[in-house]
Amino acid sequence: MAENTSLPVYTKKDFESGVDPRWCPGCGDFSIINQVQKALPAAGKKREDIVFISGIGCSSRFPYYMNNYGMHTLHGRAPSFASGLKVSRPELMVWIVTGDGDALAIGGNHFIHAMRRNIDLKMLMFNNRIYGLTKGQTSPTSEIGKKTKSMPHGSPDAPFNPPALALGAGATFVARTIDVEGAHMGAVLKAAAEHKGSGFTEIYQNCPVFNDGAYTAITEKSVKVDALLRMEHGKPLLFGKDNKKGIRFNPQTAELEVVTLGEGGVTEKDVLVHDVKRDDPTIAFMMANLALKPGFPTPIGVFRAVSRPTAEDLTWQMIEAAKTKKGDVDVTKLLAGGDTWQIK
Amino acid sequence: MSKQIQQVETVTIRFVGDSGDGMQLTGTEFTRANALAGTDLATFPDYPAEIRAPAGSLAGVSGYQVNFGSREIHTPGDAPDVLVAMNPAALKTNLADLRQGGILIVNKGAFTEGNLEKAAYKTNPLDDETLKHTYKVVSVDMSMLTDHALQGSGLSSKETARCRNYFALGLMYWLYSRPMEQQLEQIAKKFGKKPQFVEANQKVFKAGYAFGETAEIGLARYEVPASKLAPGAYRTVTGNYAVALGFATMAKITGKQVFLGSYPITPATEILQEMAYFKEHGVVTFQAEDEIAGIGSAIGASFGGALACTTTSGPGLALKAEMMGLAVIAELPLVIVNVQRGGPSTGMPTKTEQSDLLVALFGRHGEAPLPVIAAQSPADCFWAAMEAMRCAVKWMTPVVLLTDGYLGNGSEPFKIPTAAELPKFEVKYQTTVNHDGQYMPYKRDAKLIRPWAVPGTPGLEHRIGGLEKDSMSGMVSYDGMNHERMVLTRAQKIANVVEDVPDVEVYGAASGDVLLVSWGGTFGSVRGAAEQLVQQGKSVGHVHLRWLNPLPKNLLEVMKRFKKVFVPEVNNGQLAFYLRGMFPGIDPLQYNRINGKPIKMAELAAKVLEVL
Ligand SMILES: Cc1ncc(C[n+]2csc(CCOP(=O)(O)OP(=O)(O)O)c2C)c(N)n1
Numbered sequence: 001m002a003e004n005t006s007l008p009v010y011t012k013k014d015f016e017s018g019v020d021p022r023w024c025p026g027c028g029d030f031s032i033i034n035q036v037q038k039a040l041p042a043a044g045k046k047r048e049d050i051v052f053i054s055g056i057g058c059s060s061r062f063p064y065y066m067n068n069y070g071m072h073t074l075h076g077r078a079p080s081f082a083s084g085l086k087v088s089r090p091e092l093m094v095w096i097v098t099g100d101g102d103a104l105a106i107g108g109n110h111f112i113h114a115m116r117r118n119i120d121l122k123m124l125m126f127n128n129r130i131y132g133l134t135k136g137q138t139s140p141t142s143e144i145g146k147k148t149k150s151m152p153h154g155s156p157d158a159p160f161n162p163p164a165l166a167l168g169a170g171a172t173f174v175a176r177t178i179d180v181e182g183a184h185m186g187a188v189l190k191a192a193a194e195h196k197g198s199g200f201t202e203i204y205q206n207c208p209v210f211n212d213g214a215y216t217a218i219t220e221k222s223v224k225v226d227a228l229l230r231m232e233h234g235k236p237l238l239f240g241k242d243n244k245k246g247i248r249f250n251p252q253t254a255e256l257e258v259v260t261l262g263e264g265g266v267t268e269k270d271v272l273v274h275d276v277k278r279d280d281p282t283i284a285f286m287m288a289n290l291a292l293k294p295g296f297p298t299p300i301g302v303f304r305a306v307s308r309p310t311a312e313d314l315t316w317q318m319i320e321a322a323k324t325k326k327g328d329v330d331v332t333k334l335l336a337g338g339d340t341w342q343i344k
Numbered sequence: 345m346s347k348q349i350q351q352v353e354t355v356t357i358r359f360v361g362d363s364g365d366g367m368q369l370t371g372t373e374f375t376r377a378n379a380l381a382g383t384d385l386a387t388f389p390d391y392p393a394e395i396r397a398p399a400g401s402l403a404g405v406s407g408y409q410v411n412f413g414s415r416e417i418h419t420p421g422d423a424p425d426v427l428v429a430m431n432p433a434a435l436k437t438n439l440a441d442l443r444q445g446g447i448l449i450v451n452k453g454a455f456t457e458g459n460l461e462k463a464a465y466k467t468n469p470l471d472d473e474t475l476k477h478t479y480k481v482v483s484v485d486m487s488m489l490t491d492h493a494l495q496g497s498g499l500s501s502k503e504t505a506r507c508r509n510y511f512a513l514g515l516m517y518w519l520y521s522r523p524m525e526q527q528l529e530q531i532a533k534k535f536g537k538k539p540q541f542v543e544a545n546q547k548v549f550k551a552g553y554a555f556g557e558t559a560e561i562g563l564a565r566y567e568v569p570a571s572k573l574a575p576g577a578y579r580t581v582t583g584n585y586a587v588a589l590g591f592a593t594m595a596k597i598t599g600k601q602v603f604l605g606s607y608p609i610t611p612a613t614e615i616l617q618e619m620a621y622f623k624e625h626g627v628v629t630f631q632a633e634d635e636i637a638g639i640g641s642a643i644g645a646s647f648g649g650a651l652a653c654t655t656t657s658g659p660g661l662a663l664k665a666e667m668m669g670l671a672v673i674a675e676l677p678l679v680i681v682n683v684q685r686g687g688p689s690t691g692m693p694t695k696t697e698q699s700d701l702l703v704a705l706f707g708r709h710g711e712a713p714l715p716v717i718a719a720q721s722p723a724d725c726f727w728a729a730m731e732a733m734r735c736a737v738k739w740m741t742p743v744v745l746l747t748d749g750y751l752g753n754g755s756e757p758f759k760i761p762t763a764a765e766l767p768k769f770e771v772k773y774q775t776t777v778n779h780d781g782q783y784m785p786y787k788r789d790a791k792l793i794r795p796w797a798v799p800g801t802p803g804l805e806h807r808i809g810g811l812e813k814d815s816m817s818g819m820v821s822y823d824g825m826n827h828e829r830m831v832l833t834r835a836q837k838i839a840n841v842v843e844d845v846p847d848v849e850v851y852g853a854a855s856g857d858v859l860l861v862s863w864g865g866t867f868g869s870v871r872g873a874a875e876q877l878v879q880q881g882k883s884v885g886h887v888h889l890r891w892l893n894p895l896p897k898n899l900l901e902v903m904k905r906f907k908k909v910f911v912p913e914v915n916n917g918q919l920a921f922y923l924r925g926m927f928p929g930i931d932p933l934q935y936n937r938i939n940g941k942p943i944k945m946a947e948l949a950a951k952v953l954e955v956l
């Protein structure tokens with residue numbers, strides 16, 4: 001029987017569960033869910049084939065507000081559920097929603113292994129640099145010296161840089177966007193949805209209650225043109241007013257540097273062209289670390305999107321190969337494998 | 345001297361040597377010979393935790409015990425009738441177990457000054473007269489005879505030394521009158537890719553056999569006739585293999601995917617390794633980054649509709665506790681296999697223990713009951729794995745299956761079921777809405793079981809998770825009354841599983857003086873002890889528990905028929921503690937061994953006699 005497999009025409013509403021999100025007023029999570037619900041109609045998947053799996057934290061309430069299949073699991077463990085589900089049912093589109101504490105503290109081990117395996121999982125990590133749900137403790141992305149309820153004298157611990165960590169762990173897709181940059185986020189989510197493989201998207205998210213203004217230094221209207229660098233595949237890495245500034249690779253120092261077009265003979269040709277498909281992650285890693293250097297902009301957009309066979313596809317190829325080799329093995333043959341003997 | 349063959353009913357043989365001496369191989373090969381000869385049997389490998397302890401050291405001794413016979417065999421045997429010791433350390437650590445008058449075969453060649461020193465022998469025990477008075481000692485220079493047999497073979501002295509175990513095996517073939525051809529074929533198969541090793545091992549094996557034939561070693565030959573096992577086809581299985589086979593069989597009979605998420609840990613690792621070979625049968629294995637991810641991946645797969653399982657041992661079970669709670673509240677089917685080992689913490693990883701009963705029953709936070717069942721023998725692991733999976737899927741619940749190192753590594757004949765003897769079981773997913781045009785994931789049937797709707801089913805989109813759920817929609821609910829209702833409902837659902845729990849059957853006396861109550865891997869020892877006592881005319885009964893939760897309906901009534909309840913366990917009294925709590929008024933006597941070894945029948949029988 002021929003089945004009509006063409007996709008229904010969805011609107012944003014089709015992805016709303018009807019449950020009102022219970023985030024604090026002004027929480028960045030609202031804008032993120034809004035963009036995700038907007039992006040899904042174009043994801044090329046039936047609603048019932050999309051699954052959202054989350055850990056524990058404010059952000060991880062996300063699946064309840066979506067009208068898909070979903071699981072709200074345990075603190076830090078979402079990647080393990082998602083991995084099992086995706087390997088078992090590769091035809092499903094599996095998203096992970098997690099927070100900086102969830103993914104990088106308690107879930108650090110699951111996070112790096114999900115990234116290294118290259119299972120097709122689309123992880124969205126809402127980074128508010130604080131523990132929201134437990135009311136304001138230091139997270140693995142909090143800055144050194146940051147005063148929180150659990151570290152009133154300031155944090156002595158160096159933070160993770162999430163995209164760099166994901167790249168180091170072998171993620172084949174790594175991106176960053178910001179809750180207040182709706183259009184930008186929409187484009188990044190589209191790229192994340194299209195990527196097949198371990199995908200990591202960091203979303204800077206404001207927590208007005210426990211870490212308000214964490215990103216104002218780069219998102220305020222007055223500063224963002226110099227503070228944000230919007231990476232686009234195939235385009236030179238330019239930023240600043242009138243795109244006058246650029247990123248150049250200096251072969252003498254083996255570092256990236258900021259140059260200004262027209263100064264010291266610098267032209268657009270000197271500026272690094274962004275290439276998300278570069279197999280070697282070194283430049284992507286440098287870009288991910290860029291914002292840590294004083295005077296450098298914070299790059300947003302896709303750092304890397306390379307294509308590799310996914311773990312679930314390899315798994316099923318092995319299963320198919322075993323089936324082809326062994327033929328149709330019935331249960332009698334399964335049970336009688338090895339040395340057998342008869343008792344009469 | 346006449347080489348008459350004596351018939352014996354059962355024999356227990358233990359091979360012991362350095363962990364590099366190939367004792368596990370020798371043991372399994374000899375087991376195979378007896379299996380093919382149709383005897384019933386049980387085996388018990390006992391190996392050190394160190395992969396390679398220093399050669400010749402006491403810590404590096406590896407052993408393999410096999411008990412075979414023409415009557416029913418319950419255990420690998422208490423005291424060996426024959427001890428084959430390949431070096432002084434092996435002799436030192438095992439001699440005390442050899443029964444008085446038993447046969448002691450030693451590789452004299454390994455009793456060098458250096459090896460004696462490593463085993464802390466001041467003088468050579470082979471020179472000790474009392475040894476010869478207590479046992480039938482056959483002292484053979486296997487090292488030298490192997491060297492002789494392989495002269496001119498071109499093998500290095502190291503390679504030659506590795507063939508020694510085949511000398512011992514050949515000698516045992518002669519002693520127990522087993523046909524050599526099968527073994528020669530087996531060697532050809534095993535070393536097929538390296539013809540020089542085929543030839544060398546066959547030569548040494550034949551030399552061992554010929555040595556028995558020609559040397560005046562003063563031993564009679566024996567024969568253990570075939571047993572009266574039920575007619576049918578058989579193979580030997582270890583408990584770990586049988587678990588894997590049971591799960592693969594579930595995939596076959598249901599046509600559904602079996603998904604195993606697991607992380608290696610002794611002594612459970614083989615289940616993962618074996619299941620990885622069952623790909624063509626519908627088994628998917630996922631080697632996770634730790635135990636938590638092992639069970640997490642399995643729950644994820646279960647959400648997706650797979651028959652999910654995870655395998656581990658004690659420390660891994662501890663890590664899985666939080667996830668088990670999630671599976672309880674999410675009411676998703678899952679089997680958690682725990683191959684118990686010595687604890688606490690990393691304890692004695694290669695030694696057996698039954699010490700995870702209480703953690704299996706209660707080791708989760710909150711009110712989180714789940715069914716617990718235990719396998720009773722290596723072959724029974726097959727049936728227990730299938731039963732656990734059926735229970736999990738039917739009742740939408742995680743189920744703990746307890747085995748242990750003794751069952752997992754031990755082996756026995758497995759009567760291969762015909763397709764008709766396998767259980768029939770159909771897995772059903774919810775495909776339609778179930779309440780006012782909506783899907784309610786927590787709307788239960790009369791048995792309190794919730795429906796299983798899997799991603800990919802249009803119209804049944806829903807969210808579940810670890811937070812308390814509304815009793816219909818499954819949405820998060822902080823309503824106290826709803827929580828109470830849900831806790832009680834989940835408990836009642838697990839209590840309802842009792843409809844699938846058969847009544848216990850009493851072996852021996854139906855009522856009387858002492859009722860032995862056992863669970864799990866001690867079945868063979870306890871049944872063996874009970875048989876001895878019943879034969880002596882004692883008023884002793886035995887019940888063995890497969891179901892630990894829920895407990896069988898008639899258990900209390902059966903226990904009340906006896907003056908005393910006696911619980912033997914390889915732990916410090918966990919079942920006894922549980923029974924006291926479940927059945928006020930029942931106060932079992934206990935017999936506990938926690939020395940890393942299975943309970944011996946004779947010792948247990950003696951203890952029961954003391955309280956009779
Ligand atoms: C095993 C366990 N440990 C601790 C907690 C408590 N806990 C819940 S959420 C959370 C931190 C969440 O922070 P983050 O991931 O940054 O998410 P946010 O709430 O900020 O979105 C912690 C510590 C828990 N639920 N489970």
Ligand code: SF4
Nearest residue numbers: 023024027058132207
């Ligand atoms: S605590 Fe912060 S992260 Fe959590 S909901 Fe409130 S604003 Fe959002």
